Amino acid sequence: AETHRATSVEQNVGSVAPGVVQYTSDPLFHDLWLRPALAPRDRSLVTVSALIASGQVAQITYHLNRAMDNGLTKSEASEMLTQLLFYSGWPNVFSAIPVAKEVFEKRTK
Structure with missing residues (x-):
């Protein structure tokens, strides 16, 4: 990888x-x-969380896909977004949601 x-x-x-x-x-x-x-899945979870928390939306698609390749589930990614609401703010999470939605949709095709 x-x-x-x-x-x-x-x-x-x-x-x-x-x-x-x-x-x-x-x-x-x-x-x-x-x-x-740290396992690659956990490093990916930390990386995606940091990108969302810092508002780096352009990097989320790549890293969320990598996180899921490394074993992160859709359910876990969804829960990460919920957790980040309170720790990084609603605007950062709402900016990331369309990106996550697109990643989820493309991975289920």
Whole structure:
């Protein structure tokens, strides 16, 4: 999974900002995501929660799909949104809901 992410970043970002590829591939994908103390599913849950809480809607589609690939269920993702209402605010969650809905719909087809 991390090799796929690194390849995707290289293809989409490499010609524009090679340094971003280097710092994304090595410290993020190889060092952080492969640490054994959290399972990939849990790291994905934390990542999606942080994106929603900080209003980074453009990144949610990719990371929510990855979270679900890593074992997060639709029910758990829904509950995450409910929990985040109180900790990150209604506007952040309401901005994320259409993105989550689209991810859920595309994954059930």
